[in-house]
Amino acid sequence: MRALIAALVLGCTMFITPVALADSPPEPEPDTAAAETPKDAAEERATQFVGVRGPEAESIPGGALLLGAYAIVWALLFLFLMRMRGLQRQTAEELERLSAEIRASEGQ
Amino acid sequence: MLFATLALFAAALYAIFVVAPVEQQMGIVQKIFYFHVPSAYAMYIGFFVSAVGSAVYLLKRDPRWDAVAVAGAEVGTLFCLIVLLTGPLWARKAWGVWWTWDPRLTTTLLSGMIFAAYLALRSMGDAGEVEKRFAAGLALLGLVNLPLIHFSVQRWRGVHPTVITGKGGGLESEMYWALGLSFIAFTGLAVLLIWARASVERQREQSARLRLELMHR
Numbered sequence: 001m002r003a004l005i006a007a008l009v010l011g012c013t014m015f016i017t018p019v020a021l022a023d024s025p026p027e028p029e030p031d032t033a034a035a036e037t038p039k040d041a042a043e044e045r046a047t048q049f050v051g052v053r054g055p056e057a058e059s060i061p062g063g064a065l066l067l068g069a070y071a072i073v074w075a076l077l078f079l080f081l082m083r084m085r086g087l088q089r090q091t092a093e094e095l096e097r098l099s100a101e102i103r104a105s106e107g108q
Numbered sequence: 109m110l111f112a113t114l115a116l117f118a119a120a121l122y123a124i125f126v127v128a129p130v131e132q133q134m135g136i137v138q139k140i141f142y143f144h145v146p147s148a149y150a151m152y153i154g155f156f157v158s159a160v161g162s163a164v165y166l167l168k169r170d171p172r173w174d175a176v177a178v179a180g181a182e183v184g185t186l187f188c189l190i191v192l193l194t195g196p197l198w199a200r201k202a203w204g205v206w207w208t209w210d211p212r213l214t215t216t217l218l219s220g221m222i223f224a225a226y227l228a229l230r231s232m233g234d235a236g237e238v239e240k241r242f243a244a245g246l247a248l249l250g251l252v253n254l255p256l257i258h259f260s261v262q263r264w265r266g267v268h269p270t271v272i273t274g275k276g277g278g279l280e281s282e283m284y285w286a287l288g289l290s291f292i293a294f295t296g297l298a299v300l301l302i303w304a305r306a307s308v309e310r311q312r313e314q315s316a317r318l319r320l321e322l323m324h325r
Contacts, residue, residue, distance in 0.1 A: 045261070046202075046269040049138060051129030051280045062137025062201045069140040069194040073147070076193075077297075080186050084305060091311045098318040105325050 113296035120293045123286035137201040140194050142286050145272070146294035147190040148216070152254060153298045154184025155223060159251035162244035174240055175309035176302070177247055181226045183301045187294075188220040203267060211260035212268040215253060222250040 124142045131138035158180030165173040195213065196206040207213065226246045229239055261270050271279055272287075279287065 045267055047271060047278075049134075049141070049271050049279055049283060050132040051283065052132050053129070062135050065137050065197045065201055066139055069197045070143065072193045072197075073143050073190050076186060076190055080301070084308060088308045088311070091308060091315055094315045095311060095318065098315060098322060101322055102318065105322070
């Protein structure tokens with residue numbers, strides 16, 4: 001019985017699919033411009049930086065933004081170094097205190 | 109190495125502000141790029157070291173590797189913060205917005221959040237074995253995200269520039285010099301900071317061990 005059902009399904013698939021494909025309207029030819037759109041959209045990002053040759057004024061002054069960015073870098077690095085120095089000092093003091101306590105407990 | 113790194117930073121700053129030309133379209137704000145990109149690279153170094161340290165710690169349970177993992181995570185997070193703060197300052201001029209949900213920006217933020225969670229977990233007093241192992245798992249999860257950051261500009265559509273790895277015009281030769289020097293300087297700085305922070309972490313581990321020893325006496 002199962003073999004019969006399988007044969008029917010296979011037969012229907014073999015006969016109906018080509019007929020259905022023949023009846024369906026032909027697919028339009030892919031538009032070359034439309035086909036290139038996703039690629040072009042993907043390539044919208046900047047791919048080069050070109051240097052100015054000769055005098056040219058900026059429409060929006062970026063000096064403050066540049067100064068802010070470099071100030072952030074140095075400030076964060078400085079804060080990190082200060083934090084690490086504090087941590088190192090605190091740990092060294094604690095190590096010394098604990099070593100002294102251990103020595104004292106051994107002496108008792 | 110410290111003096112070599114300082115000298116490299118001086119050379120990099122000279123190359124950035126004196127040798128490299130101002131960019132035609134963005135103007136002077138493009139010079140953020142020379143610290144922004146190497147910071148991202150230093151972030152990769154930090155997070156990668158953290159993940160390697162975590163993996164070895166999970167295999168060997170050696171506290172020295174845990175110290176390396178903590179140091180890498182902290183230094184990586186520091187540079188991630190620099191990337192996430194300097195990027196918007198450039199974007200404000202280049203894109204007209206401080207932030208956009210571009211794939212690279214989003215995946216970088218995700219990495220920062222993963223390692224911030226790692227540091228939050230490790231900052232809750234003396235970390236026990238379970239906390240250390242859980243944090244190591246987080247660092248490994250963070251490692252999985254690193255290739256996503258790197259390849260996000262190639263695989264997904266976005267607006268982040270690809271001047272180094274893209275197929276466009278790239279950079280002018282003076283710009284390459286400035287960027288190259290900056291890359292070397294930031295690599296030296298990242299290595300120095302990781303080494304110094306790992307030393308402090310090993311001392312802290314030793315201190316915790318002594319405290320435990322004293323309690324059991």
